[in-house]
Structure formats: structure tokens, C-alpha cells
Amino acid sequence: MPDDRSEHYSTSRPTSLSQPAIYDDTLRGVPLKLWTDRGVFSRGHTDPGSAELITAMDLTGARRILDLGCGYGVIGIAAAKLAPAARVILTDPNERAVKLARQNLETNAVRNAEVRQGEGFAPVGDEQFDVILTNPPIRAGNAVVFSLIAGAAAHLPPGGRLYLVARTKQGARTFAKEMEKHFSTVTQVGQGSGYRVYAGVK
Ligand SMILES: C[S@@+](CC[C@H](N)C(=O)[O-])C[C@H]1O[C@@H](n2cnc3c(N)ncnc32)[C@H](O)[C@@H]1O
Numbered sequence: 497m498p499d500d501r502s503e504h505y506s507t508s509r510p511t512s513l514s515q516p517a518i519y520d521d522t523l524r525g526v527p528l529k530l531w532t533d534r535g536v537f538s539r540g541h542t543d544p545g546s547a548e549l550i551t552a553m554d555l556t557g558a559r560r561i562l563d564l565g566c567g568y569g570v571i572g573i574a575a576a577k578l579a580p581a582a583r584v585i586l587t588d589p590n591e592r593a594v595k596l597a598r599q600n601l602e603t604n605a606v607r608n609a610e611v612r613q614g615e616g617f618a619p620v621g622d623e624q625f626d627v628i629l630t631n632p633p634i635r636a637g638n639a640v641v642f643s644l645i646a647g648a649a650a651h652l653p654p655g656g657r658l659y660l661v662a663r664t665k666q667g668a669r670t671f672a673k674e675m676e677k678h679f680s681t682v683t684q685v686g687q688g689s690g691y692r693v694y695a696g697v698k
Pocket of ligand 1: 537538543546564565566567568569570571587588589590593614615616617631632633634636640
């Protein structure tokens with residue numbers, strides 16, 4: 497049976513033995529309790545890149561927010577708490593992640609969000625968003641991340657924003673260059689713990 501080290505967190509159906517773990521964190525002043533598990537990205541703690549993204553994201557005026565590749569939901573749940581007037585959609589192809597994200601909505605009494613399973617933009621069809629947030633699946637390869645960047649541009653109106661975080665050593669600047677092909681402006685809005693956060697405005 498594979499464990500977390502051999503099993504790709506991006507798999508849609510993890511086979512590693514389930515071993516749930518809950519942790520507490522406070523992100524931008526929002527106290528959260530988060531269920532995590534093996535076979536799902538960043539078990540037992542908030543990924544430092546996701547924490548940087550949450551610190552850097554500007555949700556002002558956003559009514560429709562997408563957390564793309566939500567894992568157990570830390571980014572989307574923080575967004576839902578920080579923007580209570582917004583509707584947040586969280587998506588991920590990993591069925592264990594989706595189950596945890598739904599459980600975490602309940603645990604944190606989040607009522608303005610929902611979780612959908614699927615790859616890329618399949619779970620949202622042609623819905624449009626004001627803000628898209630992603631800590632993308634780097635291990636799935638550049639082609640997948642590039643397609644998510646292009647898809648984000650197609651699901652944002654003019655003025656809509658994509659926030660993307662990546663490790664500096666895992667090609668963050670390459671992703672920023674790719675964003676420049678699809679967005680009017682791309683700015684680095686955060687940096688820390690070896691990660692960079694970029695905002696693309698369409
Ligand atoms: C780096 S993890 C981030 C997880 C979560 N957002 C967090 O901050 O903890 C990337 C996530 O993307 C998901 N993923 C993999 N392939 C994907 C795809 N084609 N479309 C959308 N999400 C994908 C993975 O299952 C994983 O949960």
C-alpha cells in the first residue's frame with residue numbers, strides 16, 4: 497500500500513490508508529480547525545505557500561470566488577470567512593480532499609461556500625468569478641499549471657484577479673511569465689518562506 501511519500505497528492509482516488517488529523521491555525525486573524533489526511537496535500541499543517549497566498553489576497557468587492565485545487569480547503573475557507581458576502585466555490589479532483597473540504601466547511605460553520613469534485617474548470621463549466629485563488633499542482637507538470645492559468649483568464653471578466661502561489665525554486669517566475677500572456681498586469685504581491693505570490697489582473 498503506498499504512503500504519502502509514494503502516492504501523488506494529485507491522484508483522484510488515494511489508496512493510502514486514511515489517517516485523519518485535525519489542526520488549529522489562525523490565518524489573517526481567522527481561527528480555523530482543519531481536518532486533513534494522508535493522500536491529501538499538506539497533512540497536519542497549513543502549507544507555507546498557502547499561508548502566503550491568504551496573507552496577500554485582496555478580496556475587496558469580490559462576490560464570486562473560486563479556490564482551484566482546494567485540497568482540504570484552507571484557502572477557500574479562509575476566503576469565505578474574510579468575504580462573508582461572497583459565494584466561494586472550492587474544487588479538486590481528489591475525492592478524499594473533496595470529502596475533507598466539505599467536512600471543514602461544516603466544522604468551521606461556513607455557509608457561503610460549496611465543494612465540487614473535478615479537474616481544472618470542469619466542475620464550474622462557464623461560470624465566471626471575480627477572484628480565482630490557487631496553490632497549483634506543481635507536481636502535475638507545467639502543462640497542467642499553464643492550462644489552469646489560461647482557464648483562469650477565461651473564467652474572469654475584465655478587472656478579475658487570479659492569485660497564484662508557487663515555490664521560487666519550483667518555477668514561480670516561469671508561472672508569472674505564463675500569466676503575462678493572459679493578463680493585462682501581473683504583479684508579485686507576496687513573498688516568504690521560499691514562495692512568491694502573483695496577482696494577475698485581466
Ligand atoms: C499544491 S496542492 C494545494 C491544495 C490546497 N489548495 C492547499 O492550499 O492546501 C494542489 C491541489 O491541486 C489539486 N489538483 C491536481 N490536479 C488538478 C487539476 N488538474 N485541476 C485542479 N486541481 C488539481 C490536487 O489534488 C491538490 O489538492
